[in-house]
Amino acid sequence: MKCLRNVIVLLISAVLVSGCVMSVFEDRGPEYGFFFDPSDHIDELLAEGRVQDASDVFSRNRSWFMERLDDDDVLDSMGKLCRALHPFKVRPAEVSLAVLQGMEWPVGPDKWDDMRLALDEGEARLTTLKAEPILNVSPCTPEVRDLLQAELAAWKGRLERSAGKAFQQYPLPLEQSFFKVYPIFLDQQTFWEGNVSCVKPGLSHLGSKELEQAYSLYSPAMNDEGHHLFAERFFQLSLPSGAGQASLMDIVAAYKKARGMGMRVENVPNVKFAFIHATCDTLIRKRLIDFPISFDLDIPFNAVKAEGKHPYQSAAVKGADFVIIVNIALAKNDRFIEKTLPISSTFQNGVTRVPNPRFDILRMELQNATLAALGQTDPKAFEKEVADFKERLRTTPAFIEEPVFESYEYMVADVFVKKTATVHYYIIDRRARTYFTDTFDIQSNNAFKVVYNLHPFDIDKGKKMEDLAAEKDVVNFEESPIPVPISSLLGHCAESDTLWHSYADLEGIRKQIVEQQNVVLNRELENDFGFNRNQDIRFESVVKISNGAALGSGFYVADDMVLTNYHVVEGAQFVELKLWNEHASFGRVIAQDARLDLALIKVQERGRPVHFYSERFLPLGATVEAIGHPRGYDFTISRGIVSTVRKHSSITTVKGKPVLFVQTDCPINAGNSGGPLFMGGSVIGVNDFGVMKSQAEGLNFAVHYSEVFKFLKQHGVEYLMEVES
Secondary structure (H helix, E strand, O other): OHHHHHHHHHHHHHHOOOOOOOOOOOOOOOOOOOOOOHHHHHHHHHHOOOHHHHHHHHHHOHHHHHOOOOOHHHHHHHHHHHHHHHHHHHHHHHHHHHHHHHOOOOOOHHHHHHHHHHHHHHHHHHHHHHHOHHHHOOOOOOHHHHHHHHHHHHHHHHHHHOHHHHHHHOOOOOOOOHHHHOOOOOOHHHHHHHHHHHHHHHHOOOOHHHHHHHHHHHHHHOOHHHHHHHHHHHHHHHOOOOOOOOOHHHHHHHHHHHHHOOOOOOOOOOOEEEEEEOOOHHHHHOOOEOOOEEEEOOOOOEEEEOOOOOHHHOHHHHOOOEEEEEEEEEEEEEEEEEEEEEEEEEEEEEEEEEEOHHHHHHHHHHHHHHHHHHOOOOHHHHHHHHHHHHHHHHOOOOEEEEEEEEEEEEEEEEEEEEEEEEEEEEEEEOOOOEEEEEEEEEEEEEEEEEEEOOOOOEOOHHHHHHHOEOHHHHHHHHHOOEEEEHHHHHHHHHOOHHHEEEOOOHHHHHHHHHHHHHHHHHHHHHOOOOOOOOOOHHHHHEEEEEEOOEEEEEEEEEOOEEEEOHHHHOOOOEEEEEEOOOOEEEEEEEEEEOOOOEEEEEEOOOOOOOEEOOOOOOOOOOEEEEEEOHHHOOOEEEEEEEEEEEEEOOOOOOOOOOEEEEEEOOOOOOOOOOOEEEEOOEEEEEEEEEOOOOOOOOOEEEEEHHHHHHHHHHOOOOOEEOOOO
């Protein structure tokens, strides 16, 4: 084709007259035509020695060349270009291939730099080959490209597989990391995951100082197994003797040293601990222990808890190297209610049916459409519109449900809880037959904004509870253990060599603990002159009720329901309560009867409900007891007899039937109102009022239990009756 084109050019030139001059271009651009195509351009540039420019022409016009691979002239131009590129592109790759084929492995670390340079150079020359478009087109692709690529891949695989063994040969520690001088790049995390076992032999000959240096160099990318390997070896080196013979002071010091280096010691080998909780049962029964103490095993010892009736003789203790005995002398919660705030809100109290305005609109539209159709000469034209209105009216309800909202108040209290504990503890070294004992005080505080009586259907309950706590959150904090890091105990004893004492047997230590407990118990008993709070369980049912300046009594008739007098809570929606266990709580008045002078309070903290007398008749002269808070003297019991049973008008201003009362000479004063009148273990009435002493002595009245039954049944409260003997 190129010959034909040349003939045509000669013919045209012969026709040209001498006055016509042909233009000559120094450098034709990328505009090609019949007389000058890209292959001509390459030939021209090669003739001028401009090899790179010729390669660029091929790159820009690659698709043109690929479409003409069956044209001999085009192939000839491409071949010329390939041969011209050989000294610059292909020959260097052949040299790199020869170098790689001549390398040996394994070799010492002193040869790794040369290997890295050879491999990097091979990669660079392979990249150069692949970047040259014409050298990646058959038949111009040089054989060395694939050979060099295969050789590089083979070396990479060989070096990756042998990296673990190479690490063993690499001296530890050196200032330069193994990964910086190794002939190829290694992903360090992948290396540690597959080669930790290869590292272990290299650590065995290192001293503590060298191990620190090596760990500092390799720890950033090390996996957990690698960290454990270094930490275990460092811990062992830090002990003056093996862990099985080391003292507790040495073990704690070695652990702290390893932690100071940032090492994670996962297990202290050959050391067993046993824990004994020796808190006095009497203190627990007297409620002087409000919460437990837990120990955070932040040093990874092999530890077990000694269980059973005889923990000092248990297998756990006998098999332990060290025993920790914990004796809680005091664990007390103090709850302070610093401020209360009533807040108005709204809850959904059901739904109501109301007329659907859409139904009335459709009915009116149907009437209008019907009238419009009747007024037309052709009513059938409006039949479809009328039928459509009828169908829409049929499927539209005449009434719809709308929510009914009701206003109410809930309470938010600022509650502060202080937890304080005093703990005696012993640390016993059974191997050295020595022990350490000391006492520590610990405190934990928390502040809560507690919501009380939030209605379950409050329209914004979810959002409110995001910012507020519930009573159960406070109780959970009060009952939760205070954690003590075991390292703090062991660290303290490790620093106090003079406080270690020898012992003959554990029984002697146990006797010391019992004596210590008796001292604490006697001290508490000396400070507790009053009475046995656990002797009479009836007190657990009674509460103190505060309504502003007013004061009264109440008692549990269900585990979450307190009964009292109407006049005690009159005008209040919320009241404060104090329980026998000294807890403070809140309650919401949910029912009241002014004639009977009775009211029900739903309370936050559950309590022990009373049992009511079950016989129809009361024995006159029988002994009765009132429990309440006369004149503000909390939880006072007074005694009298059943004088009679009689009807009497209500003490409130409400008119109505007389109320049945139990008349008694048992003292009932201001503050007793709303409290229970007991006959034995059963309630026979609700203390209500007494005639002033200036008028008469011993005339006091309690609402009869039969009136109470009617009131409780009316409000759906299930109450307990005395168990017949």
